[in-house]
Every structure is written in structure tokens, then in C-alpha cells.
Amino acid sequence: KAGVTQTPRYLIKTRGQQVTLSCSPISGHRSVSWYQQTPGQGLQFLFEYFSETQRNKGNFPGRFSGRQFSNSRSEMNVSTLELGDSALYLCASSLRGRYTEAFFGQGTRLTVV
Amino acid sequence: DAKTTQPPSMDCAEGRAANLPCNHSTISGNEYVYWYRQIHSQGPQYIIHGLKNNETNEMASLIITEDRKSSTLILPHATLRDTAVYYCIVLPLMDSNYQLIWGAGTKLIIKP
Numbered sequence: 001k002a003g004v005t006q007t008p009r010y011l012i013k014t015r016g017q018q019v020t021l022s023c024s025p026i027s028g029h030r031s032v033s034w035y036q037q038t039p040g041q042g043l044q045f046l047f048e049y050f051s052e053t054q055r056n057k058g059n060f061p062g063r064f065s066g067r068q069f070s071n072s073r074s075e076m077n078v079s080t081l082e083l084g085d086s087a088l089y090l091c092a093s094s095l096r097g098r099y100t101e102a103f104f105g106q107g108t109r110l111t112v113v
Numbered sequence: 114d115a116k117t118t119q120p121p122s123m124d125c126a127e128g129r130a131a132n133l134p135c136n137h138s139t140i141s142g143n144e145y146v147y148w149y150r151q152i153h154s155q156g157p158q159y160i161i162h163g164l165k166n167n168e169t170n171e172m173a174s175l176i177i178t179e180d181r182k183s184s185t186l187i188l189p190h191a192t193l194r195d196t197a198v199y200y201c202i203v204l205p206l207m208d209s210n211y212q213l214i215w216g217a218g219t220k221l222i223i224k225p
Contacts, residue, residue, distance in 0.1 A: 004156070043157070043200070043215040090156050104156030 002026065004093050004105035012111045018079040021108045025072050025093030031055075032074040033102070034066060037088040046089075049074055081112045116140070117201045122220040131188040133219050135201030138182040143205045146177060148186045150197040151218070157200065160186065191223045 005024040013019050025032050034046040045058040049068035068074045072093070078085055088109050094102040118136040125131040137146060147162040161168055161175045163184070168175040174187040188195055200218040 042217055045214070092156070101159050104158065107156055 004091060004103050006089075006091050006105035006108050008108060009106065010109045010111075012113060013081050015081055015083060015112055017081050018077060019081060019110060021076045021078075021089055021091075021110075023074045023076070023091030023093075023105060025074070025091075026103055029093040029095050029103075030072055031094045031096065031102075032068055032072065033092045033094075034074070034076050035090040035092070036060075037090060037107070038086075043090070046076070078110075083112050086110060086112045116203050116214060117216050119199070119201055119216060119219045121217060122222070124222050124224055125188075125191050127193060127223050127225050128190055131191040131195065131221060131223070133186040133188075133199050133201075133221060134183065135186070136183045137201070137203050140181050140203050141205070144203045145205070146175065146181075146184050147202050147204065148173070148175065149200045149202070150195075150221075151200070152194075152197040160199075191221075193223050193225065195221065196223045197221060 004026060007022045011019060023032055031048060031050045033048040035043050036046055037043045046060055046064055047054055047058060047066050048056045052068045052070060063079045066074060066076045088107045090104055090107045092102040092104045116137055116139055145162050145164050148160040149157040150160055151157045160172050161170055163175045163177055165177055165181055175184060177184045198218040198220050200215055202215055
């Protein structure tokens with residue numbers, strides 16, 4: 001079966017701009033979680049969506065937001081980009097949520113200049 | 114802060130068993146121990162998880178101490194492709210208000 005697909009793979013944006021990242025989960029998976037990974041902070045949880053509802057949220061400012069559609073595809077938006085937002089953004093999908101056999105995508109590498 | 118403590122790095126010879134320790138002394142009764150690994154430039158990959166019994170699958174074995182304060186992930190016959198950062202995390206399976214915190218993991222280098 002197809003894995004988790006994240007688009008785009010690479011992105012370069014300017015400070016102050018906004019960006020939208022997309023994640024298509026494995027077919028049948030209803031939970032999608034988003035993470036930010038940087039060399040200094042490691043892997044940090046952003047939020048989780050389950051059946052179109054945000055079920056859990058990490059400690060990130062309101063500039064980071066997301067949503068999930070009825071087909072379980074999810075988008076993450078970051079507004080007013082800052083240099084510190086440069087990171088690898090990872091999406092994970094799972095059947096029931098939590099970490100039970102969560103499958104991660106390859107990630108979107110965002111560079112803010 | 115992460116609820117787990119792992120050595121920052123380890124080496125293992127190819128073909129030998131790699132034993133990766135994890136300390137989770139504050140683990141709660143409803144928290145599971147999960148192991149993931151991240152190969153360079155890829156997303157993390159699920160390996161195994163357990164509550165209190167030892168677990169084995171096609172990738173690895175998980176040994177959890179009786180007091181559940183520590184665990185060991187065992188890769189029985191390490192190959193060069195097992196070189197990765199290994200993360201041990203704990204989280205409750207059914208709690209909807211948990212905070213997901215990943216530590217720095219252990220960078221495992223398999224040497225030929």
C-alpha cells in the first residue's frame with residue numbers, strides 16, 4: 001500500500017510569508033500528526049488530527065495551524081514565517097491515533113531566508 | 114523534558130547484536146514504551162512497543178524490566194542499514210491529553 005505522502009519535499013520562503021504543507025495519510029488511517037524537527041530542538045510535536053478534529057496540540061505559537069479534510073488528508077499552515085521556522089516538518093498517520101504503528105512521511109524541508 | 118534517557122551514541126559491529134538501553138524511571142502504569150528509529154534524511158520508522166511483557170517482532174526485541182523503569186531494544190543481527198538514531202518514548206495509549214516529547218535518541222553506528 002502507498003505510504004504517507006508529503007508535499008512539497010523542499011520549500012524556500014522569505015521571512016513574513018506564509019506556507020502551507022500537505023500530508024496524505026495511508027488509506028484508511030484517520031489520525032494525522034505533525035512534527036517539527038530541527039538540529040537544536042530535535043523532534044517536537046505540533047498537533048494531531050483525528051476525523052477532522054484537532055485532538056491534541058503541542059507548545060507552538062498560534063502562527064502554526066492545521067486542518068484535516070474528510071478524506072483524512074491534512075494541511076499545516078505557518079503564517080508570518082520567521083528564520084527559526086526553518087526545519088524538517090514531518091507528518092505521521094496511524095489507524096487509531098497515538099503511536100501504535102504510526103507511519104511517517106519523508107518530510108518537507110522548509111528553509112526561511 | 115523528555116521522560117526517557119538514552120546514551121547519545123553507540124557503536125556495534127556488523128552481525129552482532131545491538132543492545133540499546135533506555136531509562137524511563139518515571140513511567141506511569143498506563144504508559145507504553147515505544148521505539149522508533151530515524152535513518153538519515155528519512156522520517157522516523159516504528160520498530161516496536163510494549164507495556165510490561167517482553168515483545169518481539171521481525172525487526173527487534175524489546176526487554177522491559179520488571180519494575181518498568183528501563184528497557185532495552187535488541188537488534189539481533191545488526192547490519193549497516195541499521196545505522197540510525199533510535200528513539201525511546203513513553204506515552205499512554207488511551208489518554209487524549211498526553212504531551213508527546215521525544216528525547217535526543219541514541220545514534221547507533223554499525224561498523225563493518
